[in-house]
Amino acid sequence: MCHLTSRYNRHVTLSSSKPKTGPKLAKRTPEIEAIDALFSIAGLTRNRRGKPAGITRQLRMERAMPQELQKPAPEPRVAANGLPFIAVPAWGKMPWLWHGFSTRKGGVSRAYCADDAPGELNLGFTAADDRENVTRNRRLFAEAITGSPDTPLVALRQVHSNVVVVAGAADALRERPRKGDGVMTAEPGILLAVQTADCIPVLVADRKRRVVAAFHAGWRGTVKRIVETGIGRMRFEFGSRPEDLVAAIGPGIGACCYAVGDEVLSIFESQFSYARLLFREVYDSDPVRTRYPMLFLTQRAPGHSPIGPSLHVDLIEANRRQLLDAGLKASAISVVGGCTSCQRELFFSHRASRGHAGRMMSVIGIRPR
Numbered sequence: 001m002c003h004l005t006s007r008y009n010r011h012v013t014l015s016s017s018k019p020k021t022g023p024k025l026a027k028r029t030p031e032i033e034a035i036d037a038l039f040s041i042a043g044l045t046r047n048r049r050g051k052p053a054g055i056t057r058q059l060r061m062e063r064a065m066p067q068e069l070q071k072p073a074p075e076p077r078v079a080a081n082g083l084p085f086i087a088v089p090a091w092g093k094m095p096w097l098w099h100g101f102s103t104r105k106g107g108v109s110r111a112y113c114a115d116d117a118p119g120e121l122n123l124g125f126t127a128a129d130d131r132e133n134v135t136r137n138r139r140l141f142a143e144a145i146t147g148s149p150d151t152p153l154v155a156l157r158q159v160h161s162n163v164v165v166v167a168g169a170a171d172a173l174r175e176r177p178r179k180g181d182g183v184m185t186a187e188p189g190i191l192l193a194v195q196t197a198d199c200i201p202v203l204v205a206d207r208k209r210r211v212v213a214a215f216h217a218g219w220r221g222t223v224k225r226i227v228e229t230g231i232g233r234m235r236f237e238f239g240s241r242p243e244d245l246v247a248a249i250g251p252g253i254g255a256c257c258y259a260v261g262d263e264v265l266s267i268f269e270s271q272f273s274y275a276r277l278l279f280r281e282v283y284d285s286d287p288v289r290t291r292y293p294m295l296f297l298t299q300r301a302p303g304h305s306p307i308g309p310s311l312h313v314d315l316i317e318a319n320r321r322q323l324l325d326a327g328l329k330a331s332a333i334s335v336v337g338g339c340t341s342c343q344r345e346l347f348f349s350h351r352a353s354r355g356h357a358g359r360m361m362s363v364i365g366i367r368p369r
């Protein structure tokens, strides 16, 4: 293979250093064709036509337009204290359970909105926001879900890992939250929270043993199988049986918007047999770009075309598959809907606001008897 690779590289270097004599150098010898065939088996293709030397992955995904991949969020419900939040319709029949997904609406934060806009519900202690406002927002949200602003709220210092912690009320009093991306408890009267602004929140409840869990899954955590690991931990710690579990995948960045580089595909392929089913080639439907493509040619970043297809990953489906692999029934999994990047009036989006964003919270807890 080393021999083949070095021959191959020599060819590419030649063709890229003398692009004007392209037709002559583009001549494909049987040897080169044999090499290309080998690359093709591995899903790779040789770069041509003035692109930098090297190889890239062949995009042979299903194609889609962004709007085909959108799943809008349900209408938020309004709590007794006036705060809107999103609930899982199928979970209404479990009165023992507290749960909800926040939006950016309501609250007292002014860090991420226009001067004349009403306050917003940033629930993360971000650098741009006042700690006091975030604390007030957290109390408002706890009150919306449980009826009391004093309900202890356990949040994590999230690090895109597969670390899961078992929490109790004492964790709500910590000055520095525990590090991890999953949290679970069997203790009634506390709310477990994960914070997101594009990443995928996943809530899980054990209907028989009354155990609850919350997970934070960005692409890195998804690759590390945070949700699958977390359910394994529920089985280990509490004896939860997968058939007794229900799960809800909350709002996050959708496949409509989540463009990623080829390296993300490679990493997913190294971990999941179904990886290619999670990716789509998505075409930009911007009418100005479609009509005047020449205007945008100079904005090309290396290796990325704003006009042609870009690779999008569906983290919601990725996490749904992890829930299935962990033994949950498909009918026990609710996908709430909503894209943080498309629905910016409703959600904070880290990507859509170039890093200047508040955080939403997804919470779950056991109502005390």
Ligand SMILES: [Zn+2]
Binding pocket: 070, 253, 254, 255, 256, 257, 258, 339, 340, 341, 342, 343
């Ligand atoms: Zn979207």
